[in-house]
Amino acid sequence: MPILDPRTFEFISRSPEQTRRLGARLGTLLQPGHLLCLSGDLGSGKTTMVQGVAQGWGTLDPVSSPTFVLVNTYRRPDGQCLYHLDAYRLRDALEAEDLDLIQMLETGALVIEWAERIKTILPQERLWVDLRWLADEQRGMAITARGAQYEAMLGEFRQKIFGG
Numbered sequence: 001m002p003i004l005d006p007r008t009f010e011f012i013s014r015s016p017e018q019t020r021r022l023g024a025r026l027g028t029l030l031q032p033g034h035l036l037c038l039s040g041d042l043g044s045g046k047t048t049m050v051q052g053v054a055q056g057w058g059t060l061d062p063v064s065s066p067t068f069v070l071v072n073t074y075r076r077p078d079g080q081c082l083y084h085l086d087a088y089r090l091r092d093a094l095e096a097e098d099l100d101l102i103q104m105l106e107t108g109a110l111v112i113e114w115a116e117r118i119k120t121i122l123p124q125e126r127l128w129v130d131l132r133w134l135a136d137e138q139r140g141m142a143i144t145a146r147g148a149q150y151e152a153m154l155g156e157f158r159q160k161i162f163g164g
């Protein structure tokens, strides 16, 4: 029986598909103004999870790591935006300040890969997912909520997973 702390949730994914499904369940809960931070090493599954998030959120746009641009924008038929930022290539948090995260959060939801690199400039309230390589197809994830609305979101997510 997991300890029912409303602020954290731990899980082991056993395949890329499972990580996408978990991401999709998070994606259905994402509202404009929400911030979802992903951290973890190369190949830990961040982009794989974002693919699920975007799908669950409701876009048909293909998801890939932003490379030449730092931010990808995905759209939904109702006009809403999901921003996907990869902080890997940013030199530091200062450079990230130029990206105007606040403006993105005013006009849509924001998912950030390598969020730990720009932690100092991120809003305190957010959902944070730490991904960890365990074995070939196994990834550990720890989800932490900060702020009342994110705790509620994590609670809903947990219910969906456990079906409780």
Ligand SMILES: Nc1ncnc2c1ncn2[C@@H]1O[C@H](COP(=O)(O)OP(=O)(O)OP(=O)(O)O)[C@@H](O)[C@H]1O
Pocket: 013, 014, 015, 016, 017, 018, 019, 040, 041, 042, 043, 044, 045, 046, 047, 048, 049, 065, 113, 136, 137, 138, 139
């Ligand atoms: N359980 C799993 N969850 C997610 N990815 C998995 C899993 N098992 C195997 N993989 C594989 O691990 C790789 C994860 O790559 P992905 O691009 O998602 O990682 P990333 O964290 O975004 O890396 P990067 O820091 O380079 O952007 C993919 O090739 C994926 O198929």
Ligand SMILES: [Mg+2]
Pocket: 046, 047, 048, 065, 113
């Ligand atoms: Mg990636």
